[in-house]
Structure formats: structure tokens, C-alpha cells
Amino acid sequence: MFRFTHTFLGSSLFGMATFGIAALGFLWSSPGGTNPPGRPQPQGDLRLLDPITYENLAVFPVVTSASYDTTPFLTLEEGLARGEVLVQEQGGDAIVRDRGTVRPAAQYSGPSVNQLVLINRSKRPLLLLAGELVSGGKQDRIIAKDRLVAPGADPLPLNVFCVEHGRWSTGSQFTAAKTIVHPSVREQAAIKQKQTDVWASVTAGTAAPRAANAPPPAVPQSALAEAVAADAPTQSYSKIYESRRVAPSIDVMVEEVQRRFRRSTASLKGERAVGVVIAYGGEVAWSDIFASSDLFDQYWTKLLRSYAVEAVARPTLREKASLDDAQEFLRPLKGREQTESEPGVYIWREIKEGSLSQIELDALEPKHFMLHRLVVRDS
Numbered sequence: 001m002f003r004f005t006h007t008f009l010g011s012s013l014f015g016m017a018t019f020g021i022a023a024l025g026f027l028w029s030s031p032g033g034t035n036p037p038g039r040p041q042p043q044g045d046l047r048l049l050d051p052i053t054y055e056n057l058a059v060f061p062v063v064t065s066a067s068y069d070t071t072p073f074l075t076l077e078e079g080l081a082r083g084e085v086l087v088q089e090q091g092g093d094a095i096v097r098d099r100g101t102v103r104p105a106a107q108y109s110g111p112s113v114n115q116l117v118l119i120n121r122s123k124r125p126l127l128l129l130a131g132e133l134v135s136g137g138k139q140d141r142i143i144a145k146d147r148l149v150a151p152g153a154d155p156l157p158l159n160v161f162c163v164e165h166g167r168w169s170t171g172s173q174f175t176a177a178k179t180i181v182h183p184s185v186r187e188q189a190a191i192k193q194k195q196t197d198v199w200a201s202v203t204a205g206t207a208a209p210r211a212a213n214a215p216p217p218a219v220p221q222s223a224l225a226e227a228v229a230a231d232a233p234t235q236s237y238s239k240i241y242e243s244r245r246v247a248p249s250i251d252v253m254v255e256e257v258q259r260r261f262r263r264s265t266a267s268l269k270g271e272r273a274v275g276v277v278i279a280y281g282g283e284v285a286w287s288d289i290f291a292s293s294d295l296f297d298q299y300w301t302k303l304l305r306s307y308a309v310e311a312v313a314r315p316t317l318r319e320k321a322s323l324d325d326a327q328e329f330l331r332p333l334k335g336r337e338q339t340e341s342e343p344g345v346y347i348w349r350e351i352k353e354g355s356l357s358q359i360e361l362d363a364l365e366p367k368h369f370m371l372h373r374l375v376v377r378d379s
Contacts, residue, residue, distance in 0.1 A: 205313025
């Protein structure tokens with residue numbers, strides 16, 4: 001389903017990067033209908049199954065008979081749990097040990113809300129997804145955008161957004177929170193990239209506009225406000241959505257959709273689930289698709305919980321999106337494209353077409369293929 005064309009401008013810049021002119025990465029934009037070279041071959045035909053519905057949430061499984069080997073890649077949760085990945089505030093001391101070499105981490109002027117330092121001490125490329133939460137330090141943060149970090153690379157200045165507005169004090173060492181924030185927050189970080197809008201989406205539950213006559217959500221704004229006041233005075237994302245005022249509605253939805261998803265995909269012959277398209281009421285709003293079923297499985301529970309958080313904060317509309325509506329989220333978008341690359345490591349691209357935004361992350365080694373693709377309808 002992924003189809004690609006070429007662009008002269010993209011070709012020129014990619015060639016420059018190959019010769020090291022843009023050793024730290026580069027950006028470019030190209031007019032609609034053209035794409036940079038080196039795009040990976042299509043993964044194969046992606047197919048949607050009938051939706052799994054619960055309340056106002058619809059999950060369309062994305063399946064394919066094609067798959068890539070994603071075992072060489074390390075996830076953030078796995079890397080932090082094993083001590084192979086270190087995240088710290090800027091200005092902190094750290095020692096990097098890799099391939100027998102011991103060296104100090106780079107030093108910065110001091111802690112920053114929107115930048116941390118990440119060190120990949122493993123022997124595998126590290127995959128980061130926009131919206132992944134790291135807990136600790138002076139504030140809880142989320143990863144700002146999809147990217148890969150090469151094994152043994154120098155300490156990386158990592159762009160992040162804060163999701164704990166009311167704390168700026170020394171905390172514990174950063175750990176994986178086993179959480180991906182819900183789509184409205186991910187959209188503000190990955191697409192719109194505004195810290196104030198990230199904070200607003202954390203406490204509002206959703207950035208989607210609400211019609212005047214829409215039914216109330218399962219978790220109204222007043223319940224979120226009570227959760228902040230009683231359980232999350234620092235406006236910590238995790239504490240808000242794990243509070244007793246909010247979590248039960250989310251837990252019930254996750255458990256039931258998970259059960260129905262397993263039943264829907266259990267009898268597949270020669271195909272595996274590699275992603276999902278998500279609708280709220282009659283609106284298709286989001287998709288996450290991965291290069292393999294193994295990689296999708298590693299993120300699936302966290303992603304499902306994030307979709308459920310969004311669902312309980314949206315109006316409880318009973319309209320249902322159709323398979324044709326969801327199919328739109330599988331087609332390649334055509335529009336203005338912005339691309340960033342680290343030669344030999346990854347290519348990141350964003351394409352905007354009307355109200356839709358598409359973000360793709362390609363791995364370049366050991367083989368060029370698309371690791372992750374998301375499409376979001378702007379709220």
C-alpha cells in the first residue's frame with residue numbers, strides 16, 4: 001500500500017548528506033506530488049479487517065502477509081529497563097561505556113524543559129516514538145518525534161515536551177513509564193510542536209472540538225479536574241490517567257477491546273496484524289502501522305490504552321465509521337513534504353494533505369524499510 005515517487009530536490013540533498021555535508025541531519029521541503037529518492041519498497045498489500053467497536057471507540061486491525069525483520073531494533077522501554085539506555089537532564093554527569101571505551105557525556109549549560117540527554121549504550125539501534133513517556137528527573141517528559149539513535153552514538157540532545165506542568169525539582173532517575181500518551185497529546189507534540197498545547201491536551205483529555213449538542217464523554221472535564229486536584233497536583237500525566245476517578249473507565253475499555261482484538265485476529269491465515277486505524281464515533285482520527293507484527297505487539301497494549309484515554313474524554317457518540325472511511329488512512333498522502341535524515345541511520349518525513357498529516361520513519365541499516373507510519377486527522 002505504500003507507493004513512492006522521486007524528487008530532484010530530495011535527490012540533491014540526499015546526495016549531499018551522503019558525502020557528509022549534513023552530518024548532523026538535514027531538512028527540506030518539496031512541492032506536492034514529489035518525494036525524495038531512496039524510499040523503501042512497499043511492505044506489501046495492507047488490508048483492513050472489520051472494526052472492533054466498544055462504546056465510541058472503533059479499532060480497525062491492519063493486516064498483511066509481508067513483514068520485515070525488526071529484531072535488530074531496541075525499544076525505549078526495553079533499553080531503559082536493561083540499563084542500556086540512559087536519559088538524564090542537561091548538565092548532569094554521566095559516563096558512557098561502549099565497545100570498551102570510557103568517556104564522559106557531553107555537558108550542557110543546565111536543565112531545560114524541552115531537551116534531555118540520551119545515551120544509547122547498547123549494540124542495537126534505538127527506536128523512539130513520539131509520545132513515549134519517560135518519568136523522573138525534574139519533570140516527566142514525552143519524546144517529541146519518531147527517530148532512531150545509532151548504537152554507541154555520542155550523547156544525544158533529545159527534544160521532548162513536558163507532561164508534568166507543576167514540578168521542576170530533582171526527582172528519581174528517568175525510567176520508562178510504559179506509557180504512550182493519547183492521540184491529542186501526541187498530535188500536539190509530533191505535528192504542532194507547541195508546549196502550551198501539549199499541557200492543555202494533558203488536562204483537557206482531548207483537543208477535538210465538541211459540538212454543542214454532543215453527548216457528554218464517559219470521563220467529563222470535571223472528573224479530570226478533580227483528578228488533578230486530588231491525585232495529581234503537579235499535573236502529572238501518569239497520575240491523572242491512573243487515578244481512581246479516571247482509570248476504571250479506561251481499564252474496562254482496554255480489557256474488552258483487547259479481548260475482541262485477539263478473537264478477530266486469531267484465525268488469520270498467512271497474515272499478521274501490523275497496526276490499527278482508529279475512529280471515535282463516526283470520525284476516523286488516527287493510525288499506527290509498523291514494519292512487523294513483532295514490533296506492533298511490543299507497542300500494542302500501550303497504544304490501545306492511549307486510544308482508550310482519548311475515547312473516554314470524547315463525546316459518547318454512537319455513530320460508526322465505515323471501512324471505506326478507514327481505508328483513507330492507508331493511502332499515501334500527496335502534499336508538501338518535510339524530511340529529516342541522519343545518514344546511514346534513519347529518514348523521517350512528514351507529509352500534509354488537507355486535514356491529514358502523515359509521518360513515516362525509515363530505517364537505513366541493515367536494510368532500508370519503513371519502521372513506523374502514522375496518520376492523524378488534525379483536530
